[in-house]
Amino acid sequence: MIWWKRLWRRRQMEAQLEKELSFHLEQHTSQLIGRGIPPDEARRQARLALGGPEQVKEKCRDARGTRWLEDLLLDTRYALRTFRQKPGFTVVGLLILSLGIGATTVMFAVINSVLLRPLSYPEPDRLVSLRGFTEAFGELWGCSNLDFGDVKRESQTLALAAWTYGGGTISEPGEPEYVNGRQISAELFSTLGISPLPGRAFRLDEDRPGAAAVVMISYGLWQRDFGGQPNAIGSALVYDGKTYTVVGIAPAGFQLDGEADVFTPLEQRQDTDPRMQNRAARFLRVMARLRPGFGLAEARAELALIARHLAEEYPKSNAGLSMIPYPLEKELVGDVGSTLWLLLCAVGLVLLIACVNIANLLLARAVSRERELAIRVALGAGRGRLARQCLTESAILGVGGGLLGVVLAFVSIHPFVAFWPGSLPRAEEVHLDWRVLVFAVGTSLLSGLLFGLAPALRIPMRGVEQTLRAGARSIAGSSRRLHSAFVISEIALAVVLLVSAGMLGHTLLALSSLDPGFNLHNVMAAHFALSPGTLANPGKVREAWQDVLDRARRVPGVESVALADIIPMRKGENSVPYWTTATPPPPDQEPIALASCVTPGYLKVMGIPLRQGRFFNEHDRIGSEPVVVVDENLAQHAFGSKDAVGKRIWIPAMGTTPALVVGIVGHVRQWGLAADDQSRVRDQMYYPFAQVPAPLLHFFSSIMSFAARTTIPPLNVVEPLSRELRGVAGDQALYEVHTMEQLVSASLARQRFLLLLFGVFAGLALLLACIGIYGVLAYLTGQRVPEIGVRMTLGAKPLDVMRLVLGESLVMICVGVGVGIVAALAAGRILNRLVEGMRPADLSTFAITIPVLVIAALFASFVPARRASRVDPVSALRQQ
Amino acid sequence: MAPPKSDLPQGTLDLLILKVIALGPVHGYAIAQRLEQVSRGVVQVPEGSLYPALHRLENRGLLAADWKETETGREAKFYRLTRKGLKQLKTETADWQRLIYGIGLILQMADGGAE
Numbered sequence: 001m002i003w004w005k006r007l008w009r010r011r012q013m014e015a016q017l018e019k020e021l022s023f024h025l026e027q028h029t030s031q032l033i034g035r036g037i038p039p040d041e042a043r044r045q046a047r048l049a050l051g052g053p054e055q056v057k058e059k060c061r062d063a064r065g066t067r068w069l070e071d072l073l074l075d076t077r078y079a080l081r082t083f084r085q086k087p088g089f090t091v092v093g094l095l096i097l098s099l100g101i102g103a104t105t106v107m108f109a110v111i112n113s114v115l116l117r118p119l120s121y122p123e124p125d126r127l128v129s130l131r132g133f134t135e136a137f138g139e140l141w142g143c144s145n146l147d148f149g150d151v152k153r154e155s156q157t158l159a160l161a162a163w164t165y166g167g168g169t170i171s172e173p174g175e176p177e178y179v180n181g182r183q184i185s186a187e188l189f190s191t192l193g194i195s196p197l198p199g200r201a202f203r204l205d206e207d208r209p210g211a212a213a214v215v216m217i218s219y220g221l222w223q224r225d226f227g228g229q230p231n232a233i234g235s236a237l238v239y240d241g242k243t244y245t246v247v248g249i250a251p252a253g254f255q256l257d258g259e260a261d262v263f264t265p266l267e268q269r270q271d272t273d274p275r276m277q278n279r280a281a282r283f284l285r286v287m288a289r290l291r292p293g294f295g296l297a298e299a300r301a302e303l304a305l306i307a308r309h310l311a312e313e314y315p316k317s318n319a320g321l322s323m324i325p326y327p328l329e330k331e332l333v334g335d336v337g338s339t340l341w342l343l344l345c346a347v348g349l350v351l352l353i354a355c356v357n358i359a360n361l362l363l364a365r366a367v368s369r370e371r372e373l374a375i376r377v378a379l380g381a382g383r384g385r386l387a388r389q390c391l392t393e394s395a396i397l398g399v400g401g402g403l404l405g406v407v408l409a410f411v412s413i414h415p416f417v418a419f420w421p422g423s424l425p426r427a428e429e430v431h432l433d434w435r436v437l438v439f440a441v442g443t444s445l446l447s448g449l450l451f452g453l454a455p456a457l458r459i460p461m462r463g464v465e466q467t468l469r470a471g472a473r474s475i476a477g478s479s480r481r482l483h484s485a486f487v488i489s490e491i492a493l494a495v496v497l498l499v500s501a502g503m504l505g506h507t508l509l510a511l512s513s514l515d516p517g518f519n520l521h522n523v524m525a526a527h528f529a530l531s532p533g534t535l536a537n538p539g540k541v542r543e544a545w546q547d548v549l550d551r552a553r554r555v556p557g558v559e560s561v562a563l564a565d566i567i568p569m570r571k572g573e574n575s576v577p578y579w580t581t582a583t584p585p586p587p588d589q590e591p592i593a594l595a596s597c598v599t600p601g602y603l604k605v606m607g608i609p610l611r612q613g614r615f616f617n618e619h620d621r622i623g624s625e626p627v628v629v630v631d632e633n634l635a636q637h638a639f640g641s642k643d644a645v646g647k648r649i650w651i652p653a654m655g656t657t658p659a660l661v662v663g664i665v666g667h668v669r670q671w672g673l674a675a676d677d678q679s680r681v682r683d684q685m686y687y688p689f690a691q692v693p694a695p696l697l698h699f700f701s702s703i704m705s706f707a708a709r710t711t712i713p714p715l716n717v718v719e720p721l722s723r724e725l726r727g728v729a730g731d732q733a734l735y736e737v738h739t740m741e742q743l744v745s746a747s748l749a750r751q752r753f754l755l756l757l758f759g760v761f762a763g764l765a766l767l768l769a770c771i772g773i774y775g776v777l778a779y780l781t782g783q784r785v786p787e788i789g790v791r792m793t794l795g796a797k798p799l800d801v802m803r804l805v806l807g808e809s810l811v812m813i814c815v816g817v818g819v820g821i822v823a824a825l826a827a828g829r830i831l832n833r834l835v836e837g838m839r840p841a842d843l844s845t846f847a848i849t850i851p852v853l854v855i856a857a858l859f860a861s862f863v864p865a866r867r868a869s870r871v872d873p874v875s876a877l878r879q880q
Numbered sequence: 881m882a883p884p885k886s887d888l889p890q891g892t893l894d895l896l897i898l899k900v901i902a903l904g905p906v907h908g909y910a911i912a913q914r915l916e917q918v919s920r921g922v923v924q925v926p927e928g929s930l931y932p933a934l935h936r937l938e939n940r941g942l943l944a945a946d947w948k949e950t951e952t953g954r955e956a957k958f959y960r961l962t963r964k965g966l967k968q969l970k971t972e973t974a975d976w977q978r979l980i981y982g983i984g985l986i987l988q989m990a991d992g993g994a995e
Contacts, residue, residue: 016947020908020957021931027909051928059932064939 075392097401102408142282168240200249209270216242240530359451366455398448495820517668519607524714544622562601613663634683672747674837789876798869809861
């Protein structure tokens with residue numbers, strides 16, 4: 001019979017077993033009677049020969065092989081019954097567990113989607129991204145267009161594709177709207193292995209300068225501007241003043257470092273962007289797919305070879321440059337990985353505390369059931385059998401908590417992702433899948449096992465007789481040590497989380513009080529798109545920008561205005577090499593500076609202090625001597641203690657004429673309050689927008705931002721500003737408006753987010769630890785009531801009793817804190833490695849967090865201590 | 881006084897049961913009796929372990945069982961050997977005989993050495 005059938009027919013099988021054995025007994029008896037033995041005696045002898053019928057039956061049941069399942073059913077039923085009897089215990093246990101498991105599951109679900117699950121492209125493990133590397137700069141994310149072309153032509157192992165950022169104003173169809181764009185090489189979609197639906201990707205002959213203007217649009221734009229109609233394919237789109245034909249729709253959710261609405265062929269950029277022919281301008285992102293039959297190692301070797309050839313051929317731009325393929329997955333995820341694992345660890349600690357708490361409760365219950373267990377052992381129950389029963393009970397509690405936890409995770413995962421600072425890569429892919437469920441079930445069972453172990457191991461085998469003889473008398477001492485160990489570990493875990501949260505808080509405070517290098521109050525900055533009509537006529541670009549500045553200045557509430565291509569702490573940068581003599585050092589030894597192109601008002605708008613010399617004025621224009629203003633770091637690095645004003649610096653990216661240093665300004669924390677100290681490029685220089693040569697004006701106009709200092713809250717001027725700056729054709733727009741306060745605070749978003757979550761986790765840990773201490777002390781003192789009664793009869797005062805109980809808890813707390821501090825120091829090192837600008841754990845952190853914990857813990861032990869001190873000695877003694 | 885009975889060596893009960901059942905379908909009590917008779921009381925077969933052993937063998941598919949009427953008209957569970965059981969009986973018998981032969985050789989050698 002198949003095992004499940006046997007299980008199904010349990011009742012029938014029991015009946016048959018009974019029948020078989022009684023048949024045996026009857027046969028034996030009648031045979032004995034036949035030999036002349038009296039019936040009663042015969043029955044007795046037959047029974048003796050067979051042995052105890054119940055034992056035989058039990059062994060037969062064991063022999064069936066489905067015994068474990070039957071036991072499981074029995075144990076489950078028994079466990080459910082005991083849970084029903086103690087609803088308070090069950091509810092508290094389930095609540096604690098579901099919180100712990102739910103939080104852990106959410107963290108795992110995010111990790112699973114962001115870090116573990118393969119990309120949604122076919123054969124994602126064969127996709128790589130190409131990055132450059134030089135000794136001086138370290139890693140470069142970009143590649144120049146000319147290098148890209150050479151590598152694409154020569155590589156046998158990789159099929160390459162490239163893209164870069166863009167954006168512009170769509171004036172038809174629909175209302176004028178600024179959108180993000182990407183310029184992509186024709187191979188991009190085929191390389192990634194996705195196809196546009198409907199429509200098609202670019203053909204190779206369209207990815208050429210001067211080819212027909214074709215465009216692909218995002219699914220979102222298709223829905224928005226074309227109503228999702230299939231006839232959008234072939235219709236016209238006016239983008240940045242140029243009329244394009246729509247040839248394809250990108251799949252929904254398609255991203256290239258964020259979403260974009262318009263995709264144009266990369267090579268068509270040749271007309272307007274001089275960087276396309278500049279080997280030193282590394283502005284393309286290159287992705288590639290390994291060709292069949294080749295692996296990453298072969299691609300790496302081949303790229304090294306190609307890079308060496310390029311370096312020999314073009315030493316000026318490529319000396320020392322190597323190219324390295326990285327798995328694309330890592331590229332897309334970036335450094336959120338460490339944050340995620342950190343949070344999973346933290347939440348795991350909370351879960352661990354929750355488990356210890358429940359273990360405590362179960363242990364207390366197991367001790368009070370010791371007599372029952374001893375009786376069952378005396379009646380022949382095996383130790384394994386009883387342990388299994390204990391574990392079944394805790395596993396059921398675990399699975400119950402796990403189920404609730406999954407529900408909790410399901411509800412809270414999307415709010416959590418939305419809450420993530422900045423944007424979480426691959427956020428749209430975050431959801432619960434089978435792996436998350438397996439994780440949750442595994443975690444639940446493991447927790448169940450964890451907290452069921454202590455009671456299960458305490459099942460008495462020896463000394464059963466003593467236990468039975470002890471009768472109703474208390475046997476609390478036996479589990480005291482284990483209980484204390486639990487409390488100590490809970491406190492230690494809580495200390496780790498509290499100190500970590502304290503360190504993060506301390507760090508955040510220290511970072512927030514750093515001087516950003518500019519006056520961040522009452523400043524707004526936004527991208528600005530000039531009218532596409534103006535851009536088509538380079539002669540008018542300068543006038544148009546001047547007009548924007550003049551009009552903006554007239555808006556009420558605006559104090560001063562400026563243009564800049566780079567805004568501190570916002571995405572986007574331009575790092576260039578510079579030197580102090582006409583003959584540059586070898587390319588990989590040049591110092592690097594961040595170069596911002598600004599108008600004269602910039603210093604005033606940002607409130608950057610002028611240290612020496614002057615800032616730009618209206619006399620710095622095209623034709624006059626090229627000038628730059630440098631920050632104090634650059635002045636120090638390039639010219640030492642000597643006066644930098646009046647010196648010249650050579651900037652290869654800006655031509656052969658050296659620029660005159662006319663002023664020194666304060667350093668700005670460009671890369672964020674936390675990150676700036678560790679950034680590679682710490683020198684800064686400014687050059688005037690008015691000296692940008694005419695052929696570059698079109699390009700610069702696409703990247704310039706508008707900034708204004710205001711006398712009223714800066715966001716209040718956005719609306720009147722937008723109205724004033726719409727332009728004659730009404731197609732100029734401010735977009736992505738930020739205040740500098742927002743940007744500064746966003747630069748600490750990661751630290752703040754971690755602090756918030758660690759704070760929540762630490763609070764939870766503290767609460768759980770206090771519940772644990774309260775529970776254990778209440779239980780232990782409850783067990784000691786008779787002893788306390790004796791003490792009081794012998795003359796102990798209530799105060800003495802309180803001191804006794806509190807002293808006991810204080811010992812546990814102190815040991816826990818001690819262990820916790822050691823563990824917290826270790827945890828602090830991990831935090832130090834993973835979080836930018838992290839301050840090491842210092843005395844003040846401990847001085848603030850530890851007393852909080854000690855006071856809370858003592859408070860939790862106060863209630864049982866008080867109860868013990870009010871014991872009535874007479875009734876306590878009678879209880880015995 | 882009756883000679884002391886030996887305990888069954890570990891694992892041999894199954895072999896004996898298979899052997900008894902190989903003679904034809906038989907119920908539990910009859911197996912116990914037959915074992916007792918055939919071994920002439922030399923080997924102690926604990927009746928208490930007979931039934932668990934029968935159930936174990938049935939579970940392993942070496943035995944099959946049917947409920948049939950006995951000569952006295954009572955319903956009893958009759959065990960019979962399956963094909964798998966027959967095969968098992970043959971291999972185990974062979975194993976057992978080889979073992980006895982081997983042990984016998986060793987014992988003879990020891991006697992020879994003493995002479």
